[in-house]
Amino acid sequence: MHPAGGRDPQPVGGLVNALARRRHATLRTVARWLAAAYLLTLTLIAFWPTPVDRGAHGTIVRVLDRLHAQGVPTWLNYTLVEFTANIALFLPVGLLGVLLLGSARWWLAILAGFTASSLIELGQLIFLPARYATVMDVLANTAGAALGALLALALLAAVTARSPAVPRQLA
Secondary structure (H helix, E strand, O other), X not given: OOOOOOOOOOOHHHHHHHHHHHHHHHHHHHHHHHHHHHHHHHHHHHOOOOOOOOOOHHHHHHXXXXXXXXXXXXXXXXXXXXXXXXXXXXHHHHHHHHHHHOHHHHHHHHHHHHHHHHHHHHHHHHHOOOOOOOHHHHHHHHHHHHXXXXXXXXXXXXXXXXXXXXXXXXX
């Protein structure tokens, strides 16, 4: 009982847990909205009737040619740029997947990336004759999901390590 006759104030640990739960709920809500926007964007990119880089292909090749003329190694080519772009495109799958599913289920985010990529490539193969379905895209996309999951795990570990059990101003 509190000396003034009222109830004891909430223990510091309970307050910290309540704040952590509120932050976690907010993060998950933001992650859900970002995931919805990302999935819409990914769907448009994946099922656009023509290759999404068609208008930029010539420019990318010219830039690469200029870079090669300046001494940049020729292994930096259009195939590598496209592969890297596919990795970057699927980073959010792993990142948002871990945030939404939890760090204990990190592997589901990678599986989701592989499954989504496989279905996208199958859809392109069957329904979009102007698109090119490749196993390399599935590999790059899955690698992107895996890197995104690793990034999310590292960020969550860093945030958790920085969060003291009892904030100094409350101790």
